[in-house]
Amino acid sequence: MPVLQNRVGVALASLLLAAGCARDRASREAPPGGTVAQAETGAPAPARAAPSGAPPQFNCGSQQILELGPEVPPDFSQVVGQEDANCFAWQQFIALNWPESGMDGGTAGFGTPGDLEPVQWQTYMSTGQLFLPDGGAPPAWGTQARITDACLAEAGLSVAQARERLPLMVASKFAENFFPGSANQAFPFDGSPAWLGAPGDTNVWYDVKVNQPEYDYIVDAGLYNAANQLALVDSGVPVVLPQGAYQPAPGSVGAIELKSAWMEVANPSDARWNTYKLSPAVVVDPSTQRCRTATVALVGLHIIHATQSQPSIIWATFEHEANAPDQGADAGTGAWNFFDAACSPRTLTVPANCAADGTSTEVTVGCEPNVPPPYHIGDGCPGPVPIQVTRLTPIDPMAKRVNQLVQQNIATHFPDSVWKHYVLVNVLWSTNPSPSPTKPAKAPLPFAAPTPSGSVAIANTTMETYIQRTADFGQGPQASNCIVCHRNATLAGKTGIASDFSFVFGLAQGLPPSQAPSLKSMRLTPSEKAAVAHPPTMRRIIQ
Numbered sequence: 001m002p003v004l005q006n007r008v009g010v011a012l013a014s015l016l017l018a019a020g021c022a023r024d025r026a027s028r029e030a031p032p033g034g035t036v037a038q039a040e041t042g043a044p045a046p047a048r049a050a051p052s053g054a055p056p057q058f059n060c061g062s063q064q065i066l067e068l069g070p071e072v073p074p075d076f077s078q079v080v081g082q083e084d085a086n087c088f089a090w091q092q093f094i095a096l097n098w099p100e101s102g103m104d105g106g107t108a109g110f111g112t113p114g115d116l117e118p119v120q121w122q123t124y125m126s127t128g129q130l131f132l133p134d135g136g137a138p139p140a141w142g143t144q145a146r147i148t149d150a151c152l153a154e155a156g157l158s159v160a161q162a163r164e165r166l167p168l169m170v171a172s173k174f175a176e177n178f179f180p181g182s183a184n185q186a187f188p189f190d191g192s193p194a195w196l197g198a199p200g201d202t203n204v205w206y207d208v209k210v211n212q213p214e215y216d217y218i219v220d221a222g223l224y225n226a227a228n229q230l231a232l233v234d235s236g237v238p239v240v241l242p243q244g245a246y247q248p249a250p251g252s253v254g255a256i257e258l259k260s261a262w263m264e265v266a267n268p269s270d271a272r273w274n275t276y277k278l279s280p281a282v283v284v285d286p287s288t289q290r291c292r293t294a295t296v297a298l299v300g301l302h303i304i305h306a307t308q309s310q311p312s313i314i315w316a317t318f319e320h321e322a323n324a325p326d327q328g329a330d331a332g333t334g335a336w337n338f339f340d341a342a343c344s345p346r347t348l349t350v351p352a353n354c355a356a357d358g359t360s361t362e363v364t365v366g367c368e369p370n371v372p373p374p375y376h377i378g379d380g381c382p383g384p385v386p387i388q389v390t391r392l393t394p395i396d397p398m399a400k401r402v403n404q405l406v407q408q409n410i411a412t413h414f415p416d417s418v419w420k421h422y423v424l425v426n427v428l429w430s431t432n433p434s435p436s437p438t439k440p441a442k443a444p445l446p447f448a449a450p451t452p453s454g455s456v457a458i459a460n461t462t463m464e465t466y467i468q469r470t471a472d473f474g475q476g477p478q479a480s481n482c483i484v485c486h487r488n489a490t491l492a493g494k495t496g497i498a499s500d501f502s503f504v505f506g507l508a509q510g511l512p513p514s515q516a517p518s519l520k521s522m523r524l525t526p527s528e529k530a531a532v533a534h535p536p537t538m539r540r541i542i543q
Helices: 010-015 025-029 083-096 149-155 173-179 212-220 224-236 272-275 399-413 482-486 526-533
Strands: 057-060 064-067 166-168 205-210 243-245 251-255 256-265 278-284 291-305 313-320 346-349 361-363 424-432 469-472 478-479
Touching: 025 278, 025 291, 057 083, 064 083, 083 291, 083 361, 083 399, 083 424, 149 278, 149 291, 166 205, 205 212, 212 251, 212 256, 256 278, 256 361, 291 482, 313 482
Parallel strands: 166 278
Antiparallel strands: 057 064, 205 256, 243 251, 256 291, 278 291, 291 313, 313 424, 346 361, 469 478
């Protein structure tokens, strides 16, 4: 268990968010009044020596000691402010990105450049496997995604060769959440495409995975099937994700969902990619819909974690440091993933059904940052082109300090690690969280005492590119952040029943036609309904 240890003594116990529930290993094993780490005063804490054979440890924030090791903290422990929350998020990030081959005490390095082996969270189950098109039962936990025979043939791969490849077919983070079957549909319901173009006329790919506690919860209750979700609601039982806790069951991690963003790498041997987590993949070419192999680099990662002290979930988001410059700042001379100082507009001829407005046959992708592309990608449409991106809300100074501290400590123990080149953007949590519902409730769910303030925009440039400052989900424009979106998550169908902040439940199939959602039930304008009714789609390659 990662050590998240009280550093200033028992006097701070009254400040803990989950007193008695979120204790660390040290506080359970040490007697009252035993040795605790002393609080630092301003300067970054140095790396600490760990017992022989134990993961390296270092002080972080006002209350915590982090480990460079594979165990995910099950709950907030000793978190009394935003700096501690940032440290907690980093502990999750470190553990979840620990190499799978080193989970049982192996000698694999943490973030070795060029390492294509999976990390811990990559062994979790994708929503493409969990929610099948017929609403059927998913495969057993640990089953690797099986790529269709036709796709394997096009990519020139055997089943064995494809076993460790990541199948990617979703070109917009929001498509899977809101309109299953459409891989690049508009967000939020405004008729605009939402894919993100990358260098080399490729696009960013997205994937969503859940950990085993969430998988077990969904499978045990049959919630992979939409009809079973409705039956649960009819019985008066709400959907409540399993919550991690240190007590009474140490190591009960709770539900974790991860949303990842990947960009294609044309030349993996280039030294530039020694700062990225790389993975082998099979992707669907957006314009031809044929499968091909690719190497992809991780550029963005959302981590959402349901815990006992944070039943309304802890929301953390990370990016690669080279994604995009701050808006208005000097972009420097280095290469950015999604910003080109020498950008030139690109004009393309498109079929009318591919255009965002449904009528144009010629569109131009300009150089103004953070503007949604004017056409869809997908079957029969042109391929992607690069999109200009800048960060509209600079990373908070406190997050920057924690980033520097953690990066320095990673570099101390793993000098070449790719993970020292990733940054925490922000963490959203609650100082007085709303309790989980005791009966089915309509969305949106309440989220009390958001920290940072609900007026603070939180956006990952690879996943909320086009809504970095404001978003409107039917309650009027609000500062864009995780909860503004996820509090509207519902079960499949037309009930509007909340799904505990998770959109994955909306992917379930298996409803009778009379209960299935329709365009008529959606609050869309006629033009928006037309865009949703006939969007270009991406081919499904998981069987």
